[in-house]
Amino acid sequence: MIQRIARSILNSYYKPVESFLENPLDTQLRTLQYLLEHGQNTLYGKKMGFANIKNYSGFNKNVPVISYEELRPYLNKIIVDKKENVLWDTPVKWFAMSSGTTEDKSKYIPVTKESLYNGNYRAGYHMLGTYAVHHPETTFVLGKTLVMGGSQQVNMIGDSIYTGDISAILMKNLPRAVKKRRTPEEIALLPDWEEKLEKLAEYSKKTDIRALIGVPSWMLVLLKKIVEETGRSITDIWPNIEVFFHGGVSFIPFRSQFNKLIPSDKMNYWETYNASEGFFGVQFTPESSDMLLILDNEVYYEFIPVEEWDKENPQTVPLEGVEIGRQYAMVISTSGGLWRYKIGDTVQFSSINPYLFRLTGRTKQFINAFGEELIVDNADKAIEEACLKTGAKVNEYTAAPVYFSESHNGAHEWLIEFETEPNDLKEFTLLLDESLKKLNSDYEAKRSYNLSLNIPVVRSLEKGVFYSWMKQREKIGGQNKVPKLSNDRRYIDSILDFVSKKS
Incomplete structure (x- = not known):
């Protein structure tokens, strides 16, 4: 009887999902109106004229897309100056610490009761x-x-x-x-x-x-x-x-x-x-x-197309404007007091009825030193295919560019910690390279005839190296993650230096 009751309760949790599946765009419109209503009497809302915004067009026109650095002065008013109604109209008692993968210091994300x-x-x-x-x-x-x-x-x-x-x-x-x-x-x-x-x-x-x-x-x-x-x-x-x-x-x-x-x-x-x-x-x-985008969680979503990521004032599209197969950076407005905030994650939709998507990486985690536009999703899948064909198993990895010099072209350097080593690391490298070519046409073009990119340089690390390196940086446990890809060599050189000193 307890089991039946438990299952009945769990099944009841799906009813609200069915509701926003039936009316996804209306749900998002109501969310935007709710957020603006609560935000209009805040310091930020008054500055941006929330009271006069009636629709998404007005929201898009009058409120800028911001990064954490632009949000931080408002957080200081809450944390340091003890001001209320700065970003949201109820008190902020909690701040979620987000160390991220490319930030040296923690971010503090406001968390409200709502x-x-x-x-x-x-x-x-x-x-x-x-x-x-x-x-x-x-x-x-x-x-x-x-x-x-x-x-x-x-x-x-x-x-x-x-x-x-x-x-x-x-x-x-x-x-x-x-x-x-x-x-x-x-x-x-x-x-x-x-x-x-x-x-x-x-x-x-x-x-x-x-x-x-x-x-x-x-x-x-x-x-x-x-x-x-x-x-x-x-x-x-x-x-x-x-x-x-x-x-x-x-x-x-x-x-x-x-x-x-x-x-x-x-x-x-x-x-x-x-x-x-x-x-x-x-x-x-x-x-x-593939994941269902949750639409009744007091989050209003917008998306920045890939060609706009690096622009100071990027153009965004609301949920009804997304296209299947395109790369987007996600922008959110929430009842936590985040307004058109660039979260840093990238997504790709596989369906718009319902809205299904998968995470593809981070706007700051990619390699594009030679125009190859390699993202984490490509890297994960290529690693998986190389493992399947060689019987290898990977614990962690990171990759970064090897820059041009007088003696060689550019390349990608991979540091991989194997749980099970491949019998032939050279074969693994070739398979990784071939898989990346199949997954990413830009990478394939740059690898053609070794004109821009040479074959990847893959180095096998001892078990536990990534853990020890993360521990040294005081980034073990919780939500700390090894950076998978970087467009510069700060992480990979730090790891190689750590390995050198350790040995």
């Missing part, structure tokens, strides 16, 4: 409902959910202002009944990553874990630790394990390792797009990892 409950939590229910509709026999809610979240830090940026990874903020404010079904808060919110890892492993070994939530790279670290310490398989330790709700980085490079660690036909993987700025997407069907 963005937390009507945005993140509502989208979380949509995630559960969408999964349950496709898996009517699900039982994961009858066990525990292991959450690999971030840490919280109190009073670090101002009196009575709390900061932490968005996962920590979400966990801290969850209803008590939900907290009981998850990793204990006293473990999940530990600030010391290695202490947390140790205690999570100990807790997990003796608990009926049925679902996992977290970033694939860090979850993999925990699962390997559990397997090594027990000498048992994950399915032996957790016979009822059913689903991993994952996000943060592409799952493609990690899939084979998870399949090996959790050898069960009953195991499901469900992709999510939950960033510090909001919860924006959830996998729509088991057959494809």
